[in-house]
Amino acid sequence: MINSLALTGPGLVHRLKVAGPTATVVDYSPLPAIGQGDDFESFALVAQNGKLAALWADRGPGADRPATLYTAPLTFAPWGQPQFGTVTRRAYRAAYPTGDGTRHISDISVTDSGRIIVSSAADAGDDGPFDSAVSDAGRVSVSAAGRVRVTLAASPSVLGTFPEYKIEAVECLPGSADAGPEASWANAERIRAFDAAAAFGVDVTVIPCGHTARHGYAAADAVRDSGVTAVVAYNDLVALGAVTALEESGLRVPEDMSVIDCDDISLDDLPSSRRLTTASLARDELGRQAAQTLEALMAANGDTEPRVIPMDLRVRHTSAPPAVPAH
Incomplete structure (x- = not known):
């Protein structure tokens, strides 16, 4: 049996149990933060230090409205209902594509090391023309105390562009990591030390x-x-x-x-x-x-x-x- 979560566009999170071809709704909960006009297309979980956090985003339809990325600690009530902690919000604007038809975040995935990977898509209508990109948006971490930190890059790094295609889903394979500092053992140990320092009143911000x-x-x-x-x-x-x-x-x-x-x-x-x-x-x-x-x-x-x-x-x-x- 598999436990999973599913998010609807208006902002309801359903906890499911999947056994064979059958999915059963155990319980559901509205997202704790829904902005006016929000339309959700993405939801991801991150597990670090024995704690769980959720990320979700309003897609941000168009040049005049960026996406809003939300994060919060996540636990479950004994009867299965998702329960969210304090929510943080960050605005995100896609570096590519741009224009009135852009969905700044069409999906989210998180690597094992905490990198936030997002897809962005643009379409002028159901029949296109389409354009898409996958970008490195920033980093999320969850401390042993359950505190969630998210930092978005000032200039998101575009990992790949896909003209004529509309990407609405992106997923990092289990064990996905990153080249460079974020994947290094030494850097991970430093971040672990900073998380431990929080117990002594040190406020730490991790910037990609x-x-x-x-x-x-x-x-x-x-x-x-x-x-x-x-x-x-x-x-x-x-x-x-x-x-x-x-x-x-x-x-x-x-x-x-x-x-x-x-x-x-x-x-x-x-x-x-x-x-x-x-x-x-x-x-x-x-x-x-x-x-x-x-x-x-x-x-x-x-x-x-x-x-x-x-x-x-x-x-x-x-x-x-x-x-x-x-x-």
């Missing part, structure tokens, strides 16, 4: 980004708009791009915004006043431990203990205590 200075530069607007006081960048290059864009926007680093990276690569061409505060890892020791681990794996047929290599926080010129608001 790549691994180059150009990516850091492009993410700076989202950083500034988020209201945070400090940035922990994926690596030195991302940090340098962010510093450049933040200062061009009028913010001072570190007086208004601290920027810290996790890399400590050699950047000897930088002036001493721009040395980055960094979490540094001893690469020689990392290589030595990796070789020893490989030898142990080969000798013990795959059985070896995890090894922990401490990192060193090197405070330099891009970090400072948060500014105290004037009274």
